[in-house]
Amino acid sequence: MSTPLLEQLIDALKVLPGVGAKSAQRMAYHLLERQRDGGRRLAEVLAQAMAQIDHCQRCRDFSETPLCALCASPSRDRHLLCVVETPADRLAIEQATGFRGLYFVLQGRLSPLDGIGPRELGLDLLAQRLEEGEVHELIVATNPTVEGEATAHYLAQLARARGVRPTRLAHxxxxxxxxxxxxxxxxxxxxxxxxxxxx
Amino acid sequence: MSTPLLEQLIDALKVLPGVGAKSAQRMAYHLLERQRDGGRRLAEVLAQAMAQIDHCQRCRDFSETPLCALCASPSRDRHLLCVVETPADRLAIEQATGFRGLYFVLQGRLSPLDGIGPRELGLDLLAQRLEEGEVHELIVATNPTVEGEATAHYLAQLARARGVRPTRLAHxxxxxxxxxxxxxxxxxxxxxxxxxxxx
Incomplete structure (x- = not known):
C-alpha cells in the first residue's frame, strides 16, 4: 500500500548496525521530511566510499589510496609498530594517546573455529615487515578477550623470532x-x- | 590522519536521527567491513528516494507517483477520510486497524508559534475535498497532545461547516x-x- 520506493529505502536502511524495522522507518521519514539535502549527500558519499575505500597495502587499515595517509607520512616513527584488531581500535589509540609510530590493522583476531587464521589477518605481510628490520618494538594492542590474548601470544612469538621486542598494553x-x-x-x-x- | 572519504562518510551518517559521532563511526566501519553490497544498495535507493519521492497530490502522504497507491486504489471506501499528522501515523493505523477508507496526511500540526498554520497543513486542499461531498465522516486521528487537540478542534469545525460528521479516536x-x-x-x-x- 505504501510507496514501494519508500519500502525499499526502509529495507535498505536495515543494513546499518543496530537499526531494525522501526528505526529504519523513522530514519526514512526523517530524511524525507526534514533532511533531503543531507540524504542526498549521504547517498553520494556512501556510494563513493563503498566503491573507493579499500585497504592500505602496508597496514591493512581502510584507505582510498594504495598507501594510507598515516603509512605515507614521513613524520611518524618507523621503529614502533602497534598492532590492533580493527580500524576503530586504531582510531581510539590515535585519539587517546600521543603515539607517533605506525599501525598494523589485523581486521579481526585469530579464531580457528571461524576459519580465521594467520593468513586472513595478513600476518605474512606483518612477518615480512618485521624481517625488514626497521621495526624495533611491536606493541600488541589486541583486545583483552580470550581470542585477543591468543592472538597477542601468537604475535609476540612472531616478533621474538624476528628479533623484535614485543610489548603489550598495561592491564x-x-x-x-x-x-x-x-x-x-x-x-x-x-x-x-x-x-x-x-x- | 584518517581517510578523508571515511571521515566524510562518518559525517554524512550523522544526518540520521539518533546517530551521533560514535554510532556514525560504528556504522561506517560496519558497512566497510561487512556490508559493502548493502551499503551500495543503500546509497542507490537513498539517492532515488530523495530525488523521486514527493507528496501525493490528494492526501499529501509520501509518494513517488502524483497519486499514491492508496488514493489510486479503487477498493477503498471514499466516504471515510482519516486525518493524521504524519506518514508514520498513517502507517501505524493501516497496520493496526482494518480501516478501509482513505487518509489525509497533515505533515505536521497547527502550531502558530512555529509559523505552521492551516495553509502549511494543506487544509485548503482538505476543505475543498470535503466540499466535493464524497466524504461522509472525517476521522480525526491527531496525537493527544495540546497542539494535536487544537488541530483536532479546528478540523472538527472545518468538517461540520461542510456537513461532514467529525469523529475522533477513543481515549x-x-x-x-x-x-x-x-x-x-x-x-x-x-x-x-x-x-x-x-x-
Whole structure:
C-alpha cells in the first residue's frame, strides 16, 4: 500500500548496525521530511566510499589510496609498530594517546573455529615487515578477550623470532574506577602486577 | 590522519536521527567491513528516494507517483477520510486497524508559534475535498497532545461547516495497561467517558 520506493529505502536502511524495522522507518521519514539535502549527500558519499575505500597495502587499515595517509607520512616513527584488531581500535589509540609510530590493522583476531587464521589477518605481510628490520618494538594492542590474548601470544612469538621486542598494553584498574566495582579478574591482575611507587 | 572519504562518510551518517559521532563511526566501519553490497544498495535507493519521492497530490502522504497507491486504489471506501499528522501515523493505523477508507496526511500540526498554520497543513486542499461531498465522516486521528487537540478542534469545525460528521479516536485506558500505572489524566478521562457494558 505504501510507496514501494519508500519500502525499499526502509529495507535498505536495515543494513546499518543496530537499526531494525522501526528505526529504519523513522530514519526514512526523517530524511524525507526534514533532511533531503543531507540524504542526498549521504547517498553520494556512501556510494563513493563503498566503491573507493579499500585497504592500505602496508597496514591493512581502510584507505582510498594504495598507501594510507598515516603509512605515507614521513613524520611518524618507523621503529614502533602497534598492532590492533580493527580500524576503530586504531582510531581510539590515535585519539587517546600521543603515539607517533605506525599501525598494523589485523581486521579481526585469530579464531580457528571461524576459519580465521594467520593468513586472513595478513600476518605474512606483518612477518615480512618485521624481517625488514626497521621495526624495533611491536606493541600488541589486541583486545583483552580470550581470542585477543591468543592472538597477542601468537604475535609476540612472531616478533621474538624476528628479533623484535614485543610489548603489550598495561592491564589494571581503569582510571576513575572504584575498586569496589572493578571486576575480580582485573583487580587480581592489577594486584599481582603492582608497581613500585617512585619518588 | 584518517581517510578523508571515511571521515566524510562518518559525517554524512550523522544526518540520521539518533546517530551521533560514535554510532556514525560504528556504522561506517560496519558497512566497510561487512556490508559493502548493502551499503551500495543503500546509497542507490537513498539517492532515488530523495530525488523521486514527493507528496501525493490528494492526501499529501509520501509518494513517488502524483497519486499514491492508496488514493489510486479503487477498493477503498471514499466516504471515510482519516486525518493524521504524519506518514508514520498513517502507517501505524493501516497496520493496526482494518480501516478501509482513505487518509489525509497533515505533515505536521497547527502550531502558530512555529509559523505552521492551516495553509502549511494543506487544509485548503482538505476543505475543498470535503466540499466535493464524497466524504461522509472525517476521522480525526491527531496525537493527544495540546497542539494535536487544537488541530483536532479546528478540523472538527472545518468538517461540520461542510456537513461532514467529525469523529475522533477513543481515549482511555490502554489495553494490557494496569490501572495503577496509568497516568491521572488518562484515568480521569477514561472514568468520565465510561461506557455501558452491553450483554
Amino acid at each position: 589494571g584498574v581503569p582510571l576513575g574506577g572504584e575498586l569496589e566495582y572493578v571486576d575480580r579478574g582485573t583487580l587480581s591482575h592489577a594486584f599481582g602486577g603492582r608497581v613500585e611507587i617512585r619518588e | 482511555g485506558v490502554p489495553l494490557g495497561g494496569e490501572l495503577e500505572y496509568v497516568d491521572r489524566g488518562t484515568l480521569s478521562h477514561a472514568f468520565g467517558g465510561r461506557v455501558e457494558i452491553r450483554e
